[in-house]
Amino acid sequence: MKYRQLTKEQFESLHQEFALFLASQKIDVTEWNQIKKEQPKVAEDEMNVFSDVVWQNVITKTKxxxxxxxxxxxxxxxxxxxxxxxxxxxxxxxxxxxxxxxxxxxxxxxxxxxxxxxxxxxxxxxxxxxxxxxxxxxxxxxxxxxxxxxxxxxx
Structure with a gap:
């Protein structure tokens, strides 16, 4: 990870954006719930990638x-x-x-x-x-x- 994982509250506030992120990887809600349950490491990796994308975007805009x-x-x-x-x-x-x-x-x-x-x-x-x-x-x-x-x- 380049930055750090978003907090639970940050993920909740970015729920829509995270859903779009997963959809861009062809992961729907059912599949996401299955990944979280059966492959927690993969779920963690997806959350980390999304976190890095969000942080990169925010920090690049920070003046x-x-x-x-x-x-x-x-x-x-x-x-x-x-x-x-x-x-x-x-x-x-x-x-x-x-x-x-x-x-x-x-x-x-x-x-x-x-x-x-x-x-x-x-x-x-x-x-x-x-x-x-x-x-x-x-x-x-x-x-x-x-x-x-x-x-x-x-x-």
């Missing part, structure tokens, strides 16, 4: 990933050849995971207690593998509004 903790924010812009990062650290008792803390940061980005760093680098391995790794480590796919906001401030 921004945000990762928040209580005192830091890491914002990533994922271009084709390189990744751009804005790292923000708050140096006092504020929780960026709470709405009030995040709003404070947006209103006070140049406060003395806020350190902002910006950098870019080429990918160490394949783009999609690195973007997937950011997501697996707790990053969330975003539209890039926060990245763009801070990028303009530190330009």
């Amino acid at each position: 921004y990933v945000d990762h928040f903790s209580e005192t830091t924010v890491n914002l990533f812009k994922c271009d084709e050849e390189e990744i751009h990062r804005i790292a923000i650290k708050i140096n006092w008792d504020i929780n960026l995971l709470e709405q009030d803390g995040f709003e404070w940061l947006l209103k006070n980005p140049m406060d003395n207690s806020v350190d902002v760093f910006k950098g870019s680098k080429p990918y160490n391995s394949k783009r999609n593998i690195e973007v997937f790794d950011l997501i697996e480590k707790g990053g969330s796919i975003s539209k890039g509004e926060v990245f763009d906001y801070f990028s303009q401030l530190v330009s």
Whole structure:
């Protein structure tokens, strides 16, 4: 597997797409139920292939990933050849995971207690593998509004 198998909830939300995937391999519902029962390894392999297809599609379209903790924010812009990062650290008792803390940061980005760093680098391995790794480590796919906001401030 290139990525990881989708969760049960993800499979349930992609039920229609998975059915079409199986149909493209000429596997109907009856046959699928039989495969799951009699050949669990084959069923697992089919689920893994489908998971990789879904992840590949999602990650290829991903342009921004945000990762928040209580005192830091890491914002990533994922271009084709390189990744751009804005790292923000708050140096006092504020929780960026709470709405009030995040709003404070947006209103006070140049406060003395806020350190902002910006950098870019080429990918160490394949783009999609690195973007997937950011997501697996707790990053969330975003539209890039926060990245763009801070990028303009530190330009």
